[in-house]
Amino acid sequence: MNASMSSLVSSRFSPHMVAPAHPGLPTSGIPHPAIVSPIVKQEPAPPSLSPAVSAKSPVTVKKEEEKKPHVKKPLNAFMLYMKEMRAKVVAECTLKESAAINQILGRKWHNLSREEQAKYYELARKERQLHSQLYPTWSARDNYGKKKKRKREKQLSQTQSQQQVHEAEGESPGAAASSLCLPLSQLHRLRMTLHRVDTVTVLGNSRLSRAPASCAHAGITVILVLEMTSEEPGKFRDWIPALSHFGPWELWNALQLRLIGGLGPEISALASKSKKPCVQYLPPEKPCDSPASSHGSMLDSPATPSAALASPAAPAATHSEQAQPLSLTTKPEARAQLALHSAAFLSAKAAATSSGQMGSQPPLLSRPLPLGSMPTALLTSPPSFPATLHAHQALPVLQAQPLSLVTKSAH
DNA sequence: GAACCTTTGAAGGGT
């Protein structure tokens, strides 16, 4: 264990921590850092515990429970790794938002060799060991409900709609949706425009609005999932011209239109179904990552076009709910809408081109793609697609993730 | 000022 890793453990024993929760525990004078949480308010311990503890009402007991020092979970290997590497990544990437940093750290973690990871697993094992010695009666369950409160209503409703989709699986209400990739720097303006158009539902926009402008400088892109019901076919076209307000080639360079499914509720659930949200802080190519390790990480650059089109997080996915290959409906009406989509887009692009707003040519995959020139990979099932899918079955859009095709925006 | 976002891993409960 090197010096920095040793300090990882010792740094967790900060002097401001309160005394150990258990008087009988080793009193080295260095309380375990897991005792106090900045989130859970800590009341100073009462001057003296009442001898009539057993006579307390349930309410009082509950209050005293809340006053107990909050013993945190011991850090796992990845948390220890993050703790050590965060500052380094922040310095390298000039990013500060932890959500973005953590994505980078997640990739770096996967790029670590087994030996490198083993160091942190061992460190985490010692952490757990020490933790269990200090708090033998502690259970991870003790902290349940102490950190987070209820999920926000919006997320709850999304979960509910997800459940409804599960229940209604197999039905085809009929709607179309598309996804966009665009520089984060355009997000706020895009949102404003979409709100004006008032024909598009932006799914997961709370995440979108979090996107820091600094991400744009690193070529980081974001995917918007847009939903529109088939009851408004005329309005479906409106939001594409609306995007022409943006003008600069940077937007067109990054803009991608994607039909991700033809089933309305399924699309609605798409954004809420997966833990992987619509926003990708990282482009497929790591902007500020260390060189890929030599052990053949799955994070290596994709070799095939279809692989190159995969969501950036997909190769590294370790959870089944993480990014999945794009699903495209074969429903004729949806194709027609995509055609409308593309035509309007190309029209707007042509206008921008003629007005001299376009800059240098973008990479091939960053160009807007009309339907006729869609890469085959986008119109066919990727290799990892369920092989047992039949025509009568519901399209597997619930497992689909919008693609992030844009690699770098010119900044 | 709480909650969210984002990552992986550990733990606990439910089936």
Next chain:
DNA sequence: ACCCTTCAAAGGTTC
């Protein structure tokens, strides 16, 4: 055994 949920850290952002 498997799946799901929660929580550990971090700090900018949102509500």
